[in-house]
Amino acid sequence: MKQRVSALLRETLGRTVVLEKPKDRSFGHFATPIAFSLAKELRESPMKIAEELASSFDNHEIFTSVESVKGYLNFRLSENFLSEYAAWALENQDEFASQEKKEKILLEFVSANPTGPLHIGHARGAVYGDTLYRLAKHLGYDITAEYYVNDAGNQIDLLGLSIQLYGRENILKENVEYPESYYRGEYLDGLANTAVEKFGKEILTDESRQKELALWAKDGVMQIIVDSLADTNIHFDTFVNESSLYNDWDRVMAKMAANDKNAIYKKDGKVWIASEAKGDDNDRVVVREDGRPTYLAGDIVYHNQKFERGYDHYINIWGADHHGYIPRVNAAVEYLGYDSNKLETLLSQMVSLLKDGEPYKMSKRAGNVILMSDIVEEIGADALRFIFASKKSDTALEFDLSEFKKQDSSNPIFYIQYAHARIKTIISKSDLSEKEIMAAKLKNLDENADSLMFDALLLPEIVEDAFNSRQVQKLPDYLKALAASLHKFYYDCRIIGTEDEAKLLKLLMVVALSLRTGLSLMGITAKDYMTKEVDSEN
Template sequence: MKQRVSALLREKLGREVVLEKPRDRSFGHFATPIAFSLAKELRKSPMLIAEDLASSFKDSSEFSSVESVKGYLNFRLSEDFLAEYATWALENPTAFAKQKKNQKILLEFVSANPTGPLHIGHARGAVYGDTLYRLAKHLGYDITAEYYVNDAGNQIDLLGLSIQLYARENILSEIDVEYPESYYRGEYLKDLANGAKEHFGIEILSDVSRQKELAMWAKDKVMEIVVDSLANTNIHFDTFVNESGLYSDWDRVMKKMGDNVYEKENKLWIKSKSKGDDHDRVVVRDDGRPTYLAGDIVYHNQKFERGYDHYINIWGADHHGYIPRVNAAIDFLGYDSSKLEVLLAQMVSLLKDGEPYKMSKRAGNVILMSDIVDEIGSDALRFIFASKKSDTALEFDLAEFKKQDSSNPIFYIQYAHARIQTLLSKATVSREDIENANLKNLGENADTLLFDALLLPEIVEDAFSSRQVQKLPEYLKSLAASLHKFYYDVRMIGTEDEAKLLKLLLVVALSIKTGLSLMGIEAKDRMLKEEE
């Protein structure tokens, strides 16, 4: 709709026009302050310009009125235009708000180390990434969701060690097991230790020389746990790339970097400082082991060789200092680093009884994503995280998070959808009558609701292109509110307008359902009643 209106304006004025939502709906559907910016050039008062423009739209069929108010230009779409659009949407529900973009995007997110289950901090990036993915898919982008598995390096050795330590104390009942500070703890080690015992035999639990073997087996098991808990939240990946599989390409990639790599102190460095990084960075240590960055260089080379138009990485905010060196490496490889967009998901900090609650994988007191999902459900979790702007640090109380009442708007939205289904089931007219009804002369309230429901395509486009996923839940909340209000203001069943009013509700339901599905949430047809 908005596109249509801007196109008309562009034609008329020969320039791009900023369209905005009027503060008050009585002003119309769209508004523009264009007259203010024209005032200077034309040396006329904004009021006069707006008047002139308004009268020039008198004959257009898209608008029922175009008015100038205090220099603003307010547009009201015609009933014909809205009715036609709504009818089209109902006839093509799967095409509603869809587009066909011509761009191949690689989206990498979560990419948590396979050393333990996902905790609540990972959930934020996971929800954010998956929502972006769904939006992009709907908008017709050719997008791939990828998980980078860091299955090489110290943390994997540590996993093997941690399993053995757990087993020695709890399965082999050794006393005086000494724990280094950096080992992992947590319930999941128990399952891994028992699983290893079954798979390899009990000896592997105490044989230090087999730590590596144990770790390589365990990290795959951990990945199964991770994938499983993501799936429980409706998050799926198209591809997984293992760090350990990338190093066979090492020599070729280094050659590609040319003289941007040099040797010093028996280590290998890249000249990232010349690209704005604080220092040059080590990629291979003097004992020959590659650093974390080494893996990322090979990985990003592989990404760019696969030939996408655009790359998005979602990282935790604590990795932001890492961006310059990765960009430097991409440039050195001969690719355009501006094609890589890094989105940072800010930290999630927890409060428990009003006190900051420190999670640490190594202390074993992490709040697992799967625990929260068990407790409040995937829908509520997704809604909460998708509602927050990703670049704001988030703080919440654990108790608050567990509440399942109206303080969580997902229930409010679901209720709106369920309410519509109830009304439809009580209809005294046939489904066919409803679908064929003419959406005209609905009255002001209904007209407003219809317009709100048809706004979804703009929201989806905006939410994705600005990477501001929270715009979708915001919209759904306000649409649900409009619906609830409408329900109280207007009686539908049994009235002579029943068919067209229910058709209007079908449009609202379509928007809610489509919007929720873009957040990985399924719209409910009925709410479970409390008590029996």
């Protein structure tokens, strides 16, 4: 819709203009301040220019009026245009707001270490990534959701040690002295017990079998992670194991050296990458003195593999605490001979918690983490998804745990679901058949109805904008606003039993379509009726 208008303006005015939505609908559907910027070039007053421009739109069918007000150019779309678009949307529900972009995108997100369950901080990146994924799919992109499994290195050894410690204390009832770093948490219980069943009790005490234990256990942990993601309606297409990459290391190193003989060098018995020359603060070690590769080495091989697989664009979603890591990986990508502009790294900021007004420190190793699965159990996946998707992902978010447990109207997801349910209910109450409703013409609508229809038809722009700007919160913001328009309309305007019943119901069907489509892009299923909330348990 906006594209249509935008294209038309470009044609008529011979230049690209900024199109915006006026704050006040009485100004029209779209507006542009173009006359202000032209004023300087033409040495004319903005108002005069706007008036002249307005008159050049006299004969366009898609506008009923084009007016100049105080230098702004305000456009009002014709009822014909809007109603035809609405009718098309209802008949082609699956295509509504969708597009046919062909680009291939690789989206890597979550990628939490397989050493413990996902906590609330991971949930934010997970929701953000999955929402982007759904938006991209809907826009027609060929997008792959990938999880990078860090199943190598110290942390895996630590996992083995942690299970042994847990088992010795809780199964063998030994007194255990805990070292400084190890993992804790309920999930170890299941792992330790299963390990004993599978390998016998010796697995807990034999230090030489720590690694074996860990390599077995990480698959169990991954299963826990994948399950909790699935409970939140998040799915991955591919998983790549860090451990599978290292045998490719020599070839990748040679590849970098072939592109730039200074890329890789040896110093102090270690192997370095000359990342400083590509914008990093320092050069970085990639192979330690004892021959073990660093984490960066794994990421270099991984990114090489990504680029060799051949996508048009790569998106990584990382926790904000990794932001210093971006220049290194970009440097490596360039040494590998690829365009680092194709690699876009988005940061998902920290979630800081308050508990009863006091900061609540989570530490994976202290075992006092708030798990994603706990929150899903408390408030449901829909509410979790909505809350996280509603916040701009690149700003730190703070919330009180007790607030988070609330399950009332302060949670906007209920507000939107209720709007959808209201529409479904009223349609089922009506004596009119769906056929009769669909046959109605969306003509001669009053100001409120016209405005509601316009709002509902904005979804396509929102979807595209939310994805292109990577600002997924634009979608929930829009849905909240649309739900508010619906509730207001519902309150103001009687529908059943009026002579406009068919046409108004058809209008509501358009609104429901937008709500449903928008929610599904957030991984939430629209409800046809609301069950009464039972609040007594809190």
